[in-house]
Amino acid sequence: MPLFNRVTIVGLGLMGGSLGMALKRRRLAKTVVGLSRTPATLRRAKRRGAIDVGTTDAAHAVRGADLVMLATPVDTIIPQARRLARHMKPGSILTDVGSTKIRIVAALERSMPTGVAFVGGHPLAGAEARGIEAADAHLYDGAICIVTPTPHTNRAALRRVEQLWRPLVGRVVRMSPREHDRALASTSHLPHVLAACLVRAARPRDLSTAAPSFREMTRLAKSDPDLWDDIFFTNQRLLLGAMDQFSRQWRALRAMLAGSRRAAFRRALAQAKRTRDAIQDR
């Protein structure tokens, strides 16, 4: 018996489309419903096996769903959730894949209609490509999915959301929304800003012979500016903090290099290597 009778995915881009494909592949939902503004996207999602049924009618899409997954850009999640929750049935769950969590969880968790529970989530997976054509049934394989409960979170709903993700990812981790946004500021948003700066700092003439290390360190700059601009600004304060933490290390290393303090510089590199070697690559 599938884990869910009816799951509705709102937004059929890379994240939502890939989730649909993974749910279908693992037979975790009897019916996957897709909601999109664009009929062509619904047709493509159906052709790619990401959804069973597609609709452009929001009320129709979520009525009868046991779980509704919001997979639209981060700054659309709050208004979307409010609009959709009105049509959801008692006992159903609303959750999301948004890249920042403080605002979304604060805005939604305690404003749901009676009987509807909101649970914040964020699977750490992605690619610079967008849209249903880039969707991949294996996008979430081995990934970490963070769920962000608070003292107000409905525990049964939280467990159901964890049950949904557990078969699809490598590990499900609980964090407070604040812990999540702080961690992601350092480990995701900051790297994206660095990649953009690195591209902007290079002389055009050097790009045609760029070393492989440069291509690797700037791949994130291919990400969609509209999507990431929203993420950065919804996490503005914590991202500024992460940038300043980086700046302190940066200035320290620059001073060692400028001052020809080789032993200190080498120790700093060695410490970074030890720390990085301890992180498991997949």
Place this chain on the structure above:
Amino acid sequence: MPLFNRVTIVGLGLMGGSLGMALKRRRLAKTVVGLSRTPATLRRAKRRGAIDVGTTDAAHAVRGADLVMLATPVDTIIPQARRLARHMKPGSILTDVGSTKIRIVAALERSMPTGVAFVGGHPLAGAEARGIEAADAHLYDGAICIVTPTPHTNRAALRRVEQLWRPLVGRVVRMSPREHDRALASTSHLPHVLAACLVRAARPRDLSTAAPSFREMTRLAKSDPDLWDDIFFTNQRLLLGAMDQFSRQWRALRAMLAGSRRAAFRRALAQAKRTRDAIQDR
């Protein structure tokens, strides 16, 4: 008929070992001789098909060689080259794979014994792993190899070095030593420093749930500190210049974020994306 009768590779680590394997695979040299201080490395190199003959005797290794390739760490190349050149035959070529070129070319090009020509080179390939066990016949496939002639470079020797690399890499490019070191400061040395800073800026508790983007942006921090410390300090001035160029972009983006200048921030991201999208990934 092979391109070279006898090629000697000095240093059988990742770079030298991989070159030997590629030369053998493509039958570009009748005999590949390996020089290493460590007999066990010579045995491993032979077992891996990187060399035909191995020796720990420097004079013996280079005597009779048509081309000698220095593939030892960047700060050992100058003294090694001077020691070895004395034993090389007239008409032979000494070249290297060192990651910085100004000092090496300046020190060596005009100080070779009569009849021996030095040509600076640098194939843009590598990995964070070291040693003959990490060597790979395909390490250089598709890579860019930079050769760094000056007005003093023997043109026939330059063409021979280009002939050696051309079948092994994707593209051979000529640059002056200064152009090379400036370009690599921005596109290789700077990214390595950034990766180390990014690791050092992260809170330890965030590392266990680090997003894939963080792992990608810090992989370079796994590089060997001794090797890279040498590279950074032999290119100290130009690397400081590249770091300062990065700092200007960094401060500009930080100011846009702090000042909530969203339109400017988004334009900067979009410009970085356009630039990065134009770089071909392999």
